[in-house]
Amino acid sequence: MSRRAATAVAAISITSVVLAACGGESDEPDAAPQGAGEGPVEAPSEPVTVSFFSWIGNQPEMQLLADEFHEEQPNITIEFENVPAEQAAQVLTTRIAGNNAPDVAYVNASDTADYASRGAAVDLANYIERSEVVNPDDYVEAFKTFVTYEDAMYGLPMGGETTGLFYRTDLFEAAGIDGPPATWEQFEEAAAALTDPAAGTYGFEMFAPESAYYWYPWLYQAGGDLLSEDGEILFTSDEAREAADFYVGLAQYAPPDYLNSNSWDGRVAFAEGQVGMYIAGAWFAGTLTEEFPDIEGKWATAPLPEGEAGCKTTIAGDSLVMMDQTDNPDAAWLWMEFLSRPETLARLTYETEGTLLPPLTSLLEGEEITQAKPVLQGFIDLMPCGVASTVANPLFPRIETVLNEELGKAIYGDQSAEDALNNTAQQAEAILARG
Structure with missing residues (x-):
């Protein structure tokens, strides 16, 4: 689980x-x-x-x-x-x-x-x-x-x-960062300050195989969405493009060795101090406590930084x-x-x-x-901000598969974030037309 x-x-x-x-x-x-x-x-x-x-x-x-x-x-x-x-x-x-x-x-x-x-x-x-x-x-x-x-x-x-931000308090202190970022701008500033490839340390961890899922919070925070109730494609809107550009751009602050990993395997990089910020669901708090007790007191949780649409987070x-x-x-x-x-x-x-x-x-x-679990308070507080990251359209899972692949290519630098959304939209139109 x-x-x-x-x-x-x-x-x-x-x-x-x-x-x-x-x-x-x-x-x-x-x-x-x-x-x-x-x-x-x-x-x-x-x-x-x-x-x-x-x-x-x-x-x-x-x-x-x-x-x-x-x-x-x-x-x-x-x-x-x-x-x-x-x-x-x-x-x-x-x-x-x-x-x-x-x-x-x-x-x-x-x-x-x-x-x-x-x-x-x-x-x-x-x-x-x-x-x-x-x-x-x-x-x-x-x-x-x-x-x-x-x-x-x-x-x-x-x-x-719900999905929240995990951050290494020890790395933040060493980098002179006062606390968790509250805005997108602060998030990128913190990621840049924490990144030193020569020292093997990075600001944020990204996973190309799960690129769509971890893009959704930024999409919702920008005021964007995926599909309308009647099946209209919404993820090529200005808000979606802004969110995709920002999200894909964060790859420059991510450890390249973990880009092809998944969020479960990537937990090790955070635990070992190779990365300062990690976005995950509440499950990660229990995993850190159980599997990595040596870093107790060296990490904390916070809400995701907010975009123009305010508090938004994914829920699974x-x-x-x-x-x-x-x-x-x-x-x-x-x-x-x-x-x-x-x-x-x-x-x-x-x-x-x-x-x-x-x-x-x-x-x-x-x-x-x-x-029973004090660490859950922050994730409970995020519940009103939770957006179910799915669409009540049986065709959307096929579209999501394409979106995941295209955003993954953008994270690797093989194409732009805009191309990823446009390529997905083109294939999505065909999927929706076939029914």
């Missing part, structure tokens, strides 16, 4: 490509099996098995939760189907195409609309209306945006993170979806509902060794979370 940014970018691309190639998928959602009647869903009267596809099934806490669920629901057996996070989207979409989908899948939340648009996921409206546990109004709006397709929720958010997360091929929708829902209890979401996020945020406003505003 700590590789969220990298897997989110990779998974959304794979999902789109594979689903598009699957002959077994229709263009429109099917009539999905949904709950019926009124009141809470009842337990099955006969033994059934619910398959649960995820990359968290082998975690001890999940095993404990399954045991507790089995005590409550003796007629339902949870069968874990574990897969590495980096391979999950490809494996799942291949299984969907082969009519061998699991009952419930734990997915990158940004993939939910794609599954829904192709009839692979169940519209949960009826189940949510009948639930005494799931309160859609309690979900953080950005998390809920991820799992909504055509005004209906096709997934239940499980948690995630995971969700539960019920697959359309399930033969046991009610039993599948009971498992999803159990995992969505506030106390369960707390156990799976901030009560673990990691530093993920729960998707519920009630938990984020409570005292328990910051008492």
Whole structure:
């Protein structure tokens, strides 16, 4: 779960490509099996098995939760189907195409609309209306945006993170920088002051394979966006060009040896003092504490520097979806509902060794979370600034794949930032035209 940014970018691309190639998928959602009647869903009267596809099934806490669920629901057996996070989207979409989908899948939340648009996921409206546990109004709006397709929720958010700035306080002090940058101008000034290639130190870390994801905060801060609701391309606007020029220009302050890395592997450069600033989700705080205790007290967090549009940051997360091929929708829902209890979401996020945020406003505003993990306060404060870095358009994942490649080329200096956006737009027009 700590590789969220990298897997989110990779998974959304794979999902789109594979689903598009699957002959077994229709263009429109099917009539999905949904709950019926009124009141809470009842337990099955006969033994059934619910398959649960995820990359968290082998975690001890999940095993404990399954045991507790089995005590409550003796007629339902949870069968874990574990897969590495980096391979999950490809494996799942291949299984969907082969009519061998699991009952419930734990997915990158940004993939939910794609599954829904192709009839692979169940519209949960009826189940949510009948639930005494799931309160859609309690979900953080950005998390809920991820799992909504055509005004209906096709997934239940499980948690995630906002993106903030990590900086080495010791390197800042040595460079004579008073504190974290609050504006773009201050950010570039700090990056320049921290960069000394002869000494092997740099101001900021960039990752070409994840170039699109880490460009989004700058895009939103500049007042730009990706696609309109009706599919119009927006990422070639003046605001988007400004954001891309600034973002790509930061590569001169980045260690070249890590440009081809991902944010997970690149954490080492920050930990070893090779780079002074690092943008990442809340997961990185837990990783630093757990893996690099020797630098405790030498780093801190801050909000991202603000652009003309003010406070904006990306948000990423995971969700539960019920697959359309399930033969046991009610039993599948009971498992999803159990995992969505506030106390369960707390156990799976901030009560673990990691530093993920729960998707519920009630938990984020409570005292328990910051008492357990004080470092999360800054990321909680960023929630109102969070923008779900996805578009409710099933074609966008394919466009995002191109955007990632083109911005990556610009980071390497093979083309300008403007060319990257124009090249992406040209290919995006073709993708949208094909439908």
